Amino acid sequence: MENHAYNYAIVRSFVTWSVIWGLVAVLVGVIVSFQMVVPDLNFAPYFTFGRLRPIHTNAGIYGWAVGVIFATFFFMVQRLCRVPLWSDKLARFQLWFFNITIIASAVTLLLGYTTSKEYHEMEWPIDVMIIILWVAFAINITMTIMKRKEEQMYISLWFMMASIIGVAILFVVNSAAMPVSLFKSYSAYAGTNDANVHWWFGHNAVAMALTAPPLAMFYYFLPKSTGVPIYSHRLSIVAFWSLIFMYLWTGAHHLLWTPVPDWIQTLAMGFSVMLIAPSWGSVFNGYLSMNGQWHQMRENYLVKYLILGITFYGLQTLQGPMQAVRTFSAFIHYTDWVPAHIHMGTMGWVSMIAFASLYYLIPRIYGREVYSIPLANLQFWLILIGQLIWSISLWVAGVLQAGMWNAMNDDGSLTYTFMETMVEMYPYWWARALGGLIYMAGLVIFIYNLYMTVKKGKPATAQTANTEGRA
Amino acid sequence: MWEKKPVLLIVLATGAILVGTIITMVLPFAWINTEADRIEGVIPYTALQQEGRDLYIREGCNNCHTQTVRPLVSEVLRYGEYSKSGEFVYDRPFLWGSKRTGPDLARLGGKYPDAWHYQHMESPRSMVPKSNMPDYGWIAENQLDPQMIQRKMETLGFPFTAEEIKALEGKNEMDAMVAYMQKLGSDIPWRQATATTIVGELKNPYPDATHSEMEAWESIYQDNCAACHGEHMEGVIGPELIGADYEEEVLFEIIYSGIPDGGMPSFSSLGTDKVWKLTNFIKYYGRDEDHH
Numbered sequence A: 001m002e003n004h005a006y007n008y009a010i011v012r013s014f015v016t017w018s019v020i021w022g023l024v025a026v027l028v029g030v031i032v033s034f035q036m037v038v039p040d041l042n043f044a045p046y047f048t049f050g051r052l053r054p055i056h057t058n059a060g061i062y063g064w065a066v067g068v069i070f071a072t073f074f075f076m077v078q079r080l081c082r083v084p085l086w087s088d089k090l091a092r093f094q095l096w097f098f099n100i101t102i103i104a105s106a107v108t109l110l111l112g113y114t115t116s117k118e119y120h121e122m123e124w125p126i127d128v129m130i131i132i133l134w135v136a137f138a139i140n141i142t143m144t145i146m147k148r149k150e151e152q153m154y155i156s157l158w159f160m161m162a163s164i165i166g167v168a169i170l171f172v173v174n175s176a177a178m179p180v181s182l183f184k185s186y187s188a189y190a191g192t193n194d195a196n197v198h199w200w201f202g203h204n205a206v207a208m209a210l211t212a213p214p215l216a217m218f219y220y221f222l223p224k225s226t227g228v229p230i231y232s233h234r235l236s237i238v239a240f241w242s243l244i245f246m247y248l249w250t251g252a253h254h255l256l257w258t259p260v261p262d263w264i265q266t267l268a269m270g271f272s273v274m275l276i277a278p279s280w281g282s283v284f285n286g287y288l289s290m291n292g293q294w295h296q297m298r299e300n301y302l303v304k305y306l307i308l309g310i311t312f313y314g315l316q317t318l319q320g321p322m323q324a325v326r327t328f329s330a331f332i333h334y335t336d337w338v339p340a341h342i343h344m345g346t347m348g349w350v351s352m353i354a355f356a357s358l359y360y361l362i363p364r365i366y367g368r369e370v371y372s373i374p375l376a377n378l379q380f381w382l383i384l385i386g387q388l389i390w391s392i393s394l395w396v397a398g399v400l401q402a403g404m405w406n407a408m409n410d411d412g413s414l415t416y417t418f419m420e421t422m423v424e425m426y427p428y429w430w431a432r433a434l435g436g437l438i439y440m441a442g443l444v445i446f447i448y449n450l451y452m453t454v455k456k457g458k459p460a461t462a463q464t465a466n467t468e469g470r471a
Numbered sequence B: 001m002w003e004k005k006p007v008l009l010i011v012l013a014t015g016a017i018l019v020g021t022i023i024t025m026v027l028p029f030a031w032i033n034t035e036a037d038r039i040e041g042v043i044p045y046t047a048l049q050q051e052g053r054d055l056y057i058r059e060g061c062n063n064c065h066t067q068t069v070r071p072l073v074s075e076v077l078r079y080g081e082y083s084k085s086g087e088f089v090y091d092r093p094f095l096w097g098s099k100r101t102g103p104d105l106a107r108l109g110g111k112y113p114d115a116w117h118y119q120h121m122e123s124p125r126s127m128v129p130k131s132n133m134p135d136y137g138w139i140a141e142n143q144l145d146p147q148m149i150q151r152k153m154e155t156l157g158f159p160f161t162a163e164e165i166k167a168l169e170g171k172n173e174m175d176a177m178v179a180y181m182q183k184l185g186s187d188i189p190w191r192q193a194t195a196t197t198i199v200g201e202l203k204n205p206y207p208d209a210t211h212s213e214m215e216a217w218e219s220i221y222q223d224n225c226a227a228c229h230g231e232h233m234e235g236v237i238g239p240e241l242i243g244a245d246y247e248e249e250v251l252f253e254i255i256y257s258g259i260p261d262g263g264m265p266s267f268s269s270l271g272t273d274k275v276w277k278l279t280n281f282i283k284y285y286g287r288d289e290d291h292h
Helices: A009-037 A049-081 A088-110 A124-146 A155-175 A191-210 A212-226 A233-249 A251-255 A262-274 A276-289 A301-323 A326-332 A337-366 A373-406 A418-423 A426-456 B006-030 B047-058 B073-079 B114-122 B137-141 B146-156 B162-166 B173-183 B190-194 B211-216 B218-224 B248-257 B272-286
Strands: A177-181 A184-187
Touching: A009 A049, A009 A088, A009 A337, A009 A426, A049 A088, A049 A124, A049 A155, A049 A191, A049 A212, A049 A337, A088 A124, A124 A155, A124 A177, A124 B006, A155 A191, A155 A212, A155 A233, A155 B006, A177 B146, A184 B146, A191 A212, A191 A233, A191 A251, A191 A337, A191 B006, A212 A233, A212 A276, A212 A301, A212 A337, A233 A262, A233 A276, A233 B006, A251 A262, A251 B006, A262 A276, A262 A301, A262 B006, A276 A301, A301 A326, A301 A337, A301 A373, A326 A373, A337 A373, A337 A426, A373 A418, A373 A426, A373 B073, B047 B146, B047 B162, B047 B173, B114 B137, B114 B173, B137 B173, B146 B162, B211 B218, B211 B272, B218 B272, B248 B272
Parallel strands: none
Antiparallel strands: A177 A184
């Protein structure tokens, strides 16, 4: 099979653009974290917390995460199927349409054109653009799989296909709206129905865009990096099917104690706890694949990223179900604990896997060795420490505030006013902003390392460049 | 075998995804927003209120404020009656939110007088010194667009009159925002239903409080009362308290229960002890101007 037939140009482009949008996401995140502590940093009308925060989240999800999904899926699908991409032209269209969509999203959100639905704020014309984008992507991936030369489809391909279908269903249903104009629409669902549909979307967007794809990457890039296969094929089968079956029941754990019918909440709670099993199925599969290979944690920076990433996945999927239990949710929901949880997932799990995947790809798509492994190691520690400061400070803040919200006097009255609980948050919000800055420093080093690799990296050794598409 | 047949894999995966989807997302439509959910008194937004709601969305207020009170003791004490499904049937989209950087707003309507909202929107820190809410005074400079608002009401299918639309002329975005704030959670008469009645004789626990004790209680006044009654009780939005010569039981009851029609919120959530301290503080410093 001829390597030159693979379309790596498109992978290179998506790597570049995903990293650019990733930097935007993190930069805006840092800005809004400072706005929380210094309200004078809000510059109305465009640069207020209320308008910038959706740009942070959407740039992170649709720019960075989805950009990395496009890059890695196009790489993996060609290698795993042993055929070039079905359509280079469609992929090129997808690249430019992707960038146009992200720019249009950022501009319209700044202008205040928003539906307010979290992680889905963009108005209806951009929803249409995202759907076109995803359909183009789905066709290209599916057609490449259809004409593959490797009959057996590896685990990563299952996760990729499930992700493509899942995102499509979720996004289309939650987009339904009644347009008033090009810039304003009302949800097709009202009140409690809208809430239930929305969090079915919200939670499963996490499943289908931020869990299945990183798992596809993990199952592919871990064996590639270590040189030994995944521990158990059977375990991955069980984990895959139970994961995609169970996830969809759990959206209402975002709505515990709200007017959503109790039986939906109870189902969501039960399935959330059950989800520990398939999640940890993948975690164990990763750990057990390291049997006899643990020394690589010291020698191979890619393995370090991947194993830390899957470890944060494991922690995330224990903490998540814990929060999904009614009693704990009653205490912790609506506090800063929740963003701390989300950021362990995005900064710890998803991004660690993404960085490892990109570091693995770069020599193969550019034909150059990574410029500096010491810098890659420095980046590892910066993003790890940044994320830990971020999450731990807000976990403490969340518990503190929840405790103060619930504190009662002997006569049954509340001990603290809301403002008394809020002012206690400031030191933790400062710590979080600092954590974000450290994390961003790590990202800047990554971009520098990537840039220098392309400019000055040594030509890739035959061993690196010709690694086969075995898995 | 599905590992070699992509079409089969796609069909099976779609099926797996759809089971939970149908049961927990599609099926609930048969329960929610049906006749069983209906609450008498819950009415659609007026044109002005709906426009205020759209501005709340435009400015992303939902990123920091929730709009759903959970049936938990501390929550009902802090915010008011817990939220019911039937109260949200006209909400497109829902605005329950997910994070309380600021307080929940589901029961805000009627809590403060309009003047409080105008000033608080203009400059939150002038009333709540340590607040981190951005200033929104600038929205008062934007005039409403009655034609556009009419189109919105038509899309939503809400009733409106030509006079109502005409009345929007000359109004600005701040007017709409405040109208929306005052509508929040006020369709059900929960304030009347949960109003406390003080039974038995009220007994001031601090009849002989000293000057230094009074001084120590000033922070309770500054945190809870100063925004409306002024740092020195001179009166701002609320009336001046200097020379307001109430019986202590009467003053206690006003602070504890509020004056619903007069724009004075209830401060029962502070607890009787703090309310008595406030009562004594206000009576002590309000009797004349010697102390200022």
